[in-house]
Amino acid sequence: MDSLRIQDVVRHLEQWAPPAYQEEYDNSGLITGNSQWPVTGILTTLDCTENVIEEAMASRCNLIVAHHPIVFRGLKRLTGRNYVERTVIRAIKNDIAIYALHTNLDHVRTGVNQEIANRLGLVNTRVLAPRPGTLAKLVTFVPRSHEGQVVDALHQAGAGQIGNYEYCSFRVAGQGYFRPNQNANPHLGQRGELEQVDEIRIEVVFPRQNKDSVLAALRSSHPYEEVAYYYQLIDNVNQDVGAGLVGELPQPLEPKQFLTLLKNNMKTPVIRHTALPPKAIKRVAVCGGAGSFLLPRAIAEGAQVLVTADFKYHEFFDSEQKIMIADIGHYESEQFTKELLAKVLKEKFPTFAVNFSKIDTNPISYF
Numbered sequence: 001m002d003s004l005r006i007q008d009v010v011r012h013l014e015q016w017a018p019p020a021y022q023e024e025y026d027n028s029g030l031i032t033g034n035s036q037w038p039v040t041g042i043l044t045t046l047d048c049t050e051n052v053i054e055e056a057m058a059s060r061c062n063l064i065v066a067h068h069p070i071v072f073r074g075l076k077r078l079t080g081r082n083y084v085e086r087t088v089i090r091a092i093k094n095d096i097a098i099y100a101l102h103t104n105l106d107h108v109r110t111g112v113n114q115e116i117a118n119r120l121g122l123v124n125t126r127v128l129a130p131r132p133g134t135l136a137k138l139v140t141f142v143p144r145s146h147e148g149q150v151v152d153a154l155h156q157a158g159a160g161q162i163g164n165y166e167y168c169s170f171r172v173a174g175q176g177y178f179r180p181n182q183n184a185n186p187h188l189g190q191r192g193e194l195e196q197v198d199e200i201r202i203e204v205v206f207p208r209q210n211k212d213s214v215l216a217a218l219r220s221s222h223p224y225e226e227v228a229y230y231y232q233l234i235d236n237v238n239q240d241v242g243a244g245l246v247g248e249l250p251q252p253l254e255p256k257q258f259l260t261l262l263k264n265n266m267k268t269p270v271i272r273h274t275a276l277p278p279k280a281i282k283r284v285a286v287c288g289g290a291g292s293f294l295l296p297r298a299i300a301e302g303a304q305v306l307v308t309a310d311f312k313y314h315e316f317f318d319s320e321q322k323i324m325i326a327d328i329g330h331y332e333s334e335q336f337t338k339e340l341l342a343k344v345l346k347e348k349f350p351t352f353a354v355n356f357s358k359i360d361t362n363p364i365s366y367f
């Protein structure tokens with residue numbers, strides 16, 4: 001494992017939280033450093049600040065994996081006049097790579113929100129606002145003799161996985177017709193003669209970011225010189241990708257009991273909440289960080305409480321007694337993300353130095 005490179009770590013993280021799942025405004029990815037560098041050690045953190053760079057240097061880690069990207073917008077100058085510039089300068093000067101996975105991690109089933117759900121003991125969780133525009137479909141036509149070979153190759157490339165089901169495809173038999181011209185080099189049939197072949201129409205669904213690998217697998221496994229296929233984006237929502245989670249408590253809890261559980265398990269000193277609901281709480285929606293945009297969705301899903309952060313004064317009124325909003329603080333809602341990141345990396349690179357930051361980067365204090 002001595003020759004582990006930054007790109008190896010990045011590849012693993014991106015299989016888990018594909019960059020394609022980030023919001024448009026986001027800046028997840030490698031922010032400083034070079035993907036070819038050998039990794040000396042990895043430090044995970046929620047925020048990458050100057051102190052965290054110091055900590056990485058002291059523990060001989062040259063890769064910081066952060067949830068929040070230190071650079072959001074374009075930097076026009078690097079003079080050290082604010083903490084963003086100073087952090088970036090310090091990282092570059094000391095050959096520290098910073099990699100961020102932000103809203104893409106928010107949007108995966110096993111990311112930030114599942115960590116909150118685990119801490120609250122929620123069961124039967126599912127994505128609160130499944131995301132459209134992440135799925136694609138491939139239809140192709142294969143001679144019967146090569147059906148298995150092509151289907152296997154498509155599955156290997158990541159096609160045909162839907163929720164808890166893998167190797168999903170639809171297939172129907174039919175007749176393919178073609179006439180090779182004089183320049184053709186046909187796998188079947190003769191130049192200048194109309195050919196009729198028993199073919200199978202195969203359809204598979206896959207995440208759109210796998211397009212290149214799926215099409216490459218199709219071309220390399222398909223016997224024909226001209227492969228007939230069509231690829232299209234589909235509007236179906238991906239049930240496993242999207243913002244927030246909704247789940248159930250194993251036992252209903254009285255609202256005050258629930259708030260106590262929330263306070264203890266999420267290690268938050270203050271919960272800002274709307275009126276206590278009249279009934280015991282069973283169904284809970286969660287979203288790490290700023291999740292007020294999910295309020296209508298949480299109400300529609302029958303959640304009795306929405307646990308998130310960064311609610312503004314007027315937004316609290318929108319609960320309309322239909323749901324209890326519980327704002328536990330942005331840092332508090334995401335503080336366990338650094339441990340989750342370290343756990344995922346340790347599982348993959350067990351002999352490698354992976355630590356989570358000991359620094360509390362919360363810029364907010366309570367008095």
Ligand SMILES: [Zn+2]
Nearest residue numbers: 288289290334
């Ligand atoms: Zn956040």
